[in-house]
Structures are given as structure tokens and as C-alpha cells.
Amino acid sequence: MANETTIAAGTVIRGSIEGTGNLVVAGHVEGDVQLSGEVTVESGGLVGANVRAARIVVRGAVRGDLVADEAVHLEDGARVVGDVRAARIAIGRGALVRGYVETTGAEGNRPAAARPAAAARPAPAARPAPAARPAPAARPAPAAAKLPPPKAPPPPPPQRKIEAPAQAPAPRSTGTPASMGAKREPPPPVVPALKKGAKAVKKRSY
Amino acid sequence: MASTVIGAGITIEGEVTTDDDVVVQGTIRGKLQAKEGLVVESGAVIEADVVAGPIRIAGQVTGNLTSSDRVDLANGARVIGNVKAARITIADGAQFKGNVDMDV
Numbered sequence: 316m317a318n319e320t321t322i323a324a325g326t327v328i329r330g331s332i333e334g335t336g337n338l339v340v341a342g343h344v345e346g347d348v349q350l351s352g353e354v355t356v357e358s359g360g361l362v363g364a365n366v367r368a369a370r371i372v373v374r375g376a377v378r379g380d381l382v383a384d385e386a387v388h389l390e391d392g393a394r395v396v397g398d399v400r401a402a403r404i405a406i407g408r409g410a411l412v413r414g415y416v417e418t419t420g421a422e423g424n425r426p427a428a429a430r431p432a433a434a435a436r437p438a439p440a441a442r443p444a445p446a447a448r449p450a451p452a453a454r455p456a457p458a459a460a461k462l463p464p465p466k467a468p469p470p471p472p473p474q475r476k477i478e479a480p481a482q483a484p485a486p487r488s489t490g491t492p493a494s495m496g497a498k499r500e501p502p503p504p505v506v507p508a509l510k511k512g513a514k515a516v517k518k519r520s521y
Numbered sequence: 522m523a524s525t526v527i528g529a530g531i532t533i534e535g536e537v538t539t540d541d542d543v544v545v546q547g548t549i550r551g552k553l554q555a556k557e558g559l560v561v562e563s564g565a566v567i568e569a570d571v572v573a574g575p576i577r578i579a580g581q582v583t584g585n586l587t588s589s590d591r592v593d594l595a596n597g598a599r600v601i602g603n604v605k606a607a608r609i610t611i612a613d614g615a616q617f618k619g620n621v622d623m624d625v
Contacts, residue, residue, distance in 0.1 A: 320528035323541045330535010330551055336528045346535050 318352065324359055338368075340375070347379075358392045371401070373410070380414075524557075529564060543573070545580070563597050576606070578615075585619075 318336025322328060326342035333349040340348075340360040347364045348354060354368040360375035367382045373393040381387050383401035391409030398415040406412060524542035527533060531547035542557045548566040553559070559573040565580035572587045579595040586592055588606035596614035605622040 318528045318530045319526065320531045320547065321524070321526040323525040323539065325541050326525040326537065326539035326543075328533060328535060328537050330533055330537075332531060332533050334528075334532045334547060335530035338528075338531070342525070342539070350531075 322360070356393075365397075527565075561598075570602075 320332075320336060320338045322338070322340045322342040322344060324341045328342070328344045328346060330346040331349070332338065332344065332346065335351045337352040337354070338348065338350050339355045339357060340362055341357040343361045343363070345363040348362060348366045348368070350368040352368060353370040353372065354366055355372045356362055356366075356375040356377055358374045362375075362377045363379060365379040365382070366377065369384045370386050370388075371381050371383045372388045372390065373381070373395060374390045375392065376394040378396045380398045381395065381400070385401065386403040386405065387399050387401040389395060389399075389404075389406045389410035389412060391407055393407075393410040393412075395410070395412045396414060398417070399412065400417045400419055402419060404416060404418050406416075524544060525537075525539050527537075527543070527545045527547045527549060529546040532550070533548070534550045536552040536554075537543070537549060538554045540556050542560070543553070543555045544560045544562065545553075545565045545567060546562045548568075550568045553567065553569045553571045553573070555573040557573070558575045559571065559577070561567055561576075561578040561580040561582060563579040567580070567582045568584060570584045570587075571582070574588065575590040576586060576588045576592045577595065578586075578593065578598045578600060580597075581599045583601045585602045586600070586604045586606070588604075590606065591608040591610070592604050592606040594600055594609075594611045594615040594617060596612045598612070598615040598617075600615070600617045601619060603620040603622065604617075607624050609621055609623055611617055
């Protein structure tokens with residue numbers, strides 16, 4: 316237990332920490348941390364750099380990459396901005412992470428074991444999905460009630476179309492004299508011009 | 522247990538600033554500033570300028586020591602650097618090389 320290092324709240328370290336033993340950070344560390352033991356960032360603790368250790372437990376804030384040979388545990392209150400790499404990674408309820416997270420096997424067999432675990436996760440994920448489907452099924456009923464109103468709005472577009480043709484003649488009058496040689500080709504642009512004209516109606520509505 | 526402990530086997534390169542007590546068993550290179558007491562235990566190595574409250578040294582220090590209170594060099598201490606404090610004691614068996622500045 317002699318190799319226990321504690322950075323208490325109110326302590327600020329600007330620089331690197333490395334060596335053997337365990338480290339508990341309740342204060343601020345702005346510099347790389349590299350240990351052979353366990354690093355614990357307590358609630359209220361802040362590490363603003365990369366951390367490399369055998370095990371990393373975070374209940375505070377880390378702005379940097381976490382690399383552990385064995386495991387990374389992000390517990391309630393943890394806020395991590397950075398990549399997380401370890402053989403085993405646990406992100407508990409209440410932990411916030413932004414970054415790339417990768418479980419890496421220290422041994423050749425471990426990644427294979429990790430993949431089935433990952434493959435097993437999608438399966439349970441698929442089971443909840445059907446459970447979720449009944450819920451959407453329940454939603455259609457209210458949605459059906461809501462459907463009539465959406466059907467009501469469609470009528471307005473026709474009205475806009477009616478207004479659009481009124482605008483259409485104007486573009487034709489301007490467009491035809493300019494492009495007399497290609498009378499056949501102009502028509503297709505005229506159609507989009509109608510749609511654009513509908514937008515123009517909104518402008519006129521101002 | 523609110524104090525900061527730099528355990529044996531730990532090396533800090535950089536600046537350490539704290540409002541609490543500091544106990545050093547490992548190695549610090551750079552700068553050390555503590556508002557409260559500093560204890561440098563036997564086996565510890567400090568290569569830094571130190572500013573703190575009461576300072577007690579049983580390990581090895583290379584750098585200037587400045588204390589707002591007192592500096593005690595215990596048996597086994599090895600200090601190279603200037604010491605400035607209101608009160609200074611050097612125990613028999615402590616090695617010391619440097620200037621001493623006390624409020625005379």
C-alpha cells in the first residue's frame with residue numbers, strides 16, 4: 316500500500332506522472348499519466364491528458380485518451396472526452412463519453428471472445444426491437460386519427476397549382492421571345508418553373 | 522486524508538500546486554508549491570524549487586527551499602540548495618549544502 320499516490324482536491328499538477336503503483340486523482344492533473352497500477356479519477360477530479368494504466372476507473376472528468384491493459388470502468392458521474400481502449404470496457408449508468416471506444420484483447424484469444432460477446436449483443440438488441448414494434452403498432456391508431464388532417468392539407472397544393480398557372484403565362488411571355496430557336500426544349504424547364512412559381516407565391520403572400 | 526500523497530515509484534515531471542498538505546515518497550522534478558505542510562520522506566527525491574508552509578525533509582532535495590514557517594532537515598536528509606525560512610533545524614546526520622536565510 317506504500318505505492319498509493321493521492322492527488323487531493325485543491326492540488327494541481329501540470330506535467331507528466333509516471334511510475335508504478337496506484338493513483339487516485341481528486342484534484343487536477345494536466346499532463347500525461349502512465350502507471351503500471353490502477354488509476355482512479357474520483358468525482359471532482361479532472362485529468363486533462365492521456366491516461367495509460369493497467370486499470371482505469373473514472374468517476375470524474377477526463378479530457379484525453381484512456382488506454383488500459385486490463386479494464387476501463389466509467390462509473391456514474393464520469394465525463395470522458397477522448398478515445399477509450401482496453402481489453403474490457405464498462406460504461407455504467409450516468410457515465411458520459413464522447414470518443415472512439417474499442418475493446419482490444421491483450422491475448423490472441425480474447426478478441427475472439429470479445430467478438431461473440433459483441434455478436435450476442437445485437438441479438439438481444441433485435442429482441443427488444445420486436446417488443447418495440449407493438450408500441451409503433453399502438454401509435455398507428457392515433458396516427459390514423461391524425462391522418463385525416465394531413466389529407467386536408469393536400470387540397471391546398473391544388474389551390475397553389477391553380478395559382479401557379481396564373482403565374483406561368485408571365486414566364487412564357489418572357490421566355491419565348493428570348494429562346495425562339497428551341498421551342499421544344501423550353502417546356503420542361505417551364506414545369507419546374509411552375510414549382511418554383513409556387514414558392515414565389517409564398518413570397519407574394521408576404 | 523485530504524492530503525496529497527506522491528507514492529514511492531511515482532515520478533512527476535512538471536509543476537505541482539496544492540492548497541493541502543503534501544507527502545512525497547516518490548520523485549518530483551520541476552516545481553512544487555504547497556500552501557500547507559510538506560513532508561519529504563526517506564527515499565523520496567525532489568529536484569525542484571519548493572515553496573511551502575512547514576517543511577520536513579528526510580529524503581533527497583536538490584533545489585531551493587522557501588518556507589513561510591520552518592524547515593526541518595531530519596537524519597538521513599540530503600539537501601543541496603538554498604534554504605529560506607523563519608526557523609531552520611538541521612538534525613545530526615543530515616547532509617546539507619547551500620545558503621541559509623533566516624529572518625534575523
